[in-house]
Amino acid sequence: MNDLPSIRSFLSNYFPVFIGGIFASIFSLALAIPLFIDSYFRNLPLADSTKWSFLGGMALTLVIVHCNFMIARGRPSWVWPLVMVLGGCFLSVLPAIEYRPNKLIYSLSLLFPLLGLLLLNSKRHREMRSKLVEIRHQRESLIKAMKNTQRKPR
Amino acid sequence: MSTPLPGIGMDNTYSQFMARQRIESQINLPRLFAAIDADPGIVGAGVVYIDAEFNVVTLREFKPICSIKPKRVILHEAQKYIAPAQFAQQVQDNPRQSRLVGEAINTTLSCAGAVIGWVVVLSGSVAIPFSAGASTAVAVLGYAAATASTAQCFASGYRLRNEISNPARNDQLDSEEWYQYTMIALDAVSLVGVGASSLTTLKLVRLNKATTGKSLREVLRGLNRQERAKLTKELLSINDPRLTSKMLKLKQLSGELPKRFSPTQIRHATVTQIRDALGATIGFAGSAISGNVRTLAVGLYEEIDGE
Numbered sequence: 431m432n433d434l435p436s437i438r439s440f441l442s443n444y445f446p447v448f449i450g451g452i453f454a455s456i457f458s459l460a461l462a463i464p465l466f467i468d469s470y471f472r473n474l475p476l477a478d479s480t481k482w483s484f485l486g487g488m489a490l491t492l493v494i495v496h497c498n499f500m501i502a503r504g505r506p507s508w509v510w511p512l513v514m515v516l517g518g519c520f521l522s523v524l525p526a527i528e529y530r531p532n533k534l535i536y537s538l539s540l541l542f543p544l545l546g547l548l549l550l551n552s553k554r555h556r557e558m559r560s561k562l563v564e565i566r567h568q569r570e571s572l573i574k575a576m577k578n579t580q581r582k583p584r
Numbered sequence: 585m586s587t588p589l590p591g592i593g594m595d596n597t598y599s600q601f602m603a604r605q606r607i608e609s610q611i612n613l614p615r616l617f618a619a620i621d622a623d624p625g626i627v628g629a630g631v632v633y634i635d636a637e638f639n640v641v642t643l644r645e646f647k648p649i650c651s652i653k654p655k656r657v658i659l660h661e662a663q664k665y666i667a668p669a670q671f672a673q674q675v676q677d678n679p680r681q682s683r684l685v686g687e688a689i690n691t692t693l694s695c696a697g698a699v700i701g702w703v704v705v706l707s708g709s710v711a712i713p714f715s716a717g718a719s720t721a722v723a724v725l726g727y728a729a730a731t732a733s734t735a736q737c738f739a740s741g742y743r744l745r746n747e748i749s750n751p752a753r754n755d756q757l758d759s760e761e762w763y764q765y766t767m768i769a770l771d772a773v774s775l776v777g778v779g780a781s782s783l784t785t786l787k788l789v790r791l792n793k794a795t796t797g798k799s800l801r802e803v804l805r806g807l808n809r810q811e812r813a814k815l816t817k818e819l820l821s822i823n824d825p826r827l828t829s830k831m832l833k834l835k836q837l838s839g840e841l842p843k844r845f846s847p848t849q850i851r852h853a854t855v856t857q858i859r860d861a862l863g864a865t866i867g868f869a870g871s872a873i874s875g876n877v878r879t880l881a882v883g884l885y886e887e888i889d890g891e
Binding site for chain 1: 695698699702703705706707709710727730731734735737738739741742744745746748749750752753756757760763766
């Protein structure tokens with residue numbers, strides 16, 4: 431509480447793991463969703479499968495963005511939807527081996543969710559989340575204080 | 585008449601002479617050349633036509649405008665005994681390699697953009713204790729930028745993945761109007777968020793980029809304002825303002841530019857324009873003569889010396 435981190439040191443400490451988590455989730459979406467649709471909806475025409483995989487991926491990207499934003503704003507419980515998305519990617523891709531997918535794509539789409547989960551579970555990320563909660567509390571108290579001073583007639 | 589290996593551009597044999605006559609009557613040559621010259625990367629490139637009987641006909645010699653090293657656009661008609669699908673596969677394999685690199689670069693760039701967006705979000709959140717109001721606004725603005733640029737990062741990652749395992753899907757995506765509008769909207773949002781200039785500039789640079797195949801810095805350095813305006817006009821007159829999903833402004837912001845984004849990589853847009861120029865005539869004339877639509881391949885070849 432008393433050692434306010436400077437922005438620069440905060441970013442240099444925690445930004446890599448933060449952005450790493452985001453990229454791991456984004457890439458696992460980009461890899462897993464088309465694989466998912468290719469494997470389990472084989473009869474879909476190309477136009478439809480393209481459209482749905484793209485739009486579905488976009489929607490989940492928005493979810494990921496929002497979760498990360500909320501984490502950055504100091505609400506660590508938003509990490510759970512992220513975990514669910516990553517776990518979902520992993521589990522939905524796993525049985526696709528039945529359909530003999532491209533080996534590179536398949537292995538990467540297993541690797542990225544796991545990497546994402548690892549990063550979310552890392553000590554750094556946990557530390558960052560708790561720091562961000564602290565900062566949120568400071569912010570809230572600051573805003574409250576400011577409101578109080580405004581209300582008081584001089 | 586009796587040269588066994590006909591040199592490029594010399595109508596040595598009767599069949600070559602006939603091929604030239606045929607091609608010149610079938611193709612709208614001025615339009616084809618205009619399409620090629622609209623791309624600053626390949627202005628004045630030579631045009632060579634190889635027909636189904638392997639007659640090599642030079643439609644235009646190379647003029648050293650775009651580069652000193654000779655560049656040639658080669659239009660290759662499929663042999664009669666190859667099925668169009670097989671021919672397409674054969675030809676697609678080469679340019680696809682460079683497109684893969686292109687997509688990879690694009691992914692790097694859009695993700696660099698996402699990094700910037702997230703830096704804004706995170707630093708906006710951390711800076712709160714000092715200036716509650718202002719930095720909250722920064723964080724919220726950053727939210728928009730981070731959303732848009734992360735979405736673009738996803739899109740380019742998705743395209744890269746497609747380019748590896750299912751390239752047809754990217755072509756499908758490019759042909760969809762909603763996709764193009766989505767990408768423009770995302771660009772606009774991330775631009776506003778990051779605080780750069782208006783959408784029109786973006787469009788201009790985008791058009792430049794799409795046709796020249798140059799990186800942003802090259803485009804901005806190589807062309808002055810008048811030239812850019814002229815190029816845009818030219819492009820619009822050819823009526824193919826093909827907007828690809830490039831994150832241009834973020835290249836500039838991140839300062840992380842690809843060193844070897846070869847300008848000779850013929851852009852998809854230019855190929856499309858060339859195809860358009862050819863398509864109308866060749867398709868129908870060809871089908872009238874031989875009973876099926878002629879398959880054509882377009883490629884750009886540059887002489888490279890081993891450095």
